[in-house]
Amino acid sequence: MPDGTYLTALITPTIRGHRRERLLAAARAGADLSDINAVPDAYDQRGLPVIHLARVIEYDVPDRVGNGTGELIVVLSTITELAGDNGARADELAVAYNERWEEETANDQLKTHLRGPGRVLRSRLPDLVHQEVWAYLIVHHAISELTARASAAADLNPDSLSFAKALRMIRRTAPGTADISP
Incomplete structure (x- = not known):
């Protein structure tokens, strides 16, 4: 694509043999995968698509330590348009991917470290859960x-x-109650 990204076809892993080869051949021949009805064998027995069009965005992240070993990030997106209401630029998708991982990190901090793995909320009433x-x-x-x-x-x-x-340091050094200003 003009911005350096490219399109790929993802095929359900259970599709094998001649059917898989036909789907790959259609994708390589430039079949319009955005119109899945035009692709032969594109649906399974339940009527679900077995081939999906995706956009591949590759970019380098500089090394934080500075030893010159950057990291190649590859993002797959179902957003295949470059612009418009249904589109996005490659840099926008890269930023969104990074922000997604910031959220995942925060969720991990809450669920795994702060609450503890495998622990459920103790409260039984809705107000107490909140x-x-x-x-x-x-x-x-x-x-x-x-x-x-x-x-x-x-x-x-x-x-x-x-x-x-x-968190470990705070738990070790905090007295029985802590005063956190509003």
């Missing part, structure tokens, strides 16, 4: 704020500090 979720969110915010301030004071990237290590 209260417990808000408590976790407030504590997560407080720890994130502390690590952000510590990283700023040390002139470090906040992402370079470990949430899990900060």
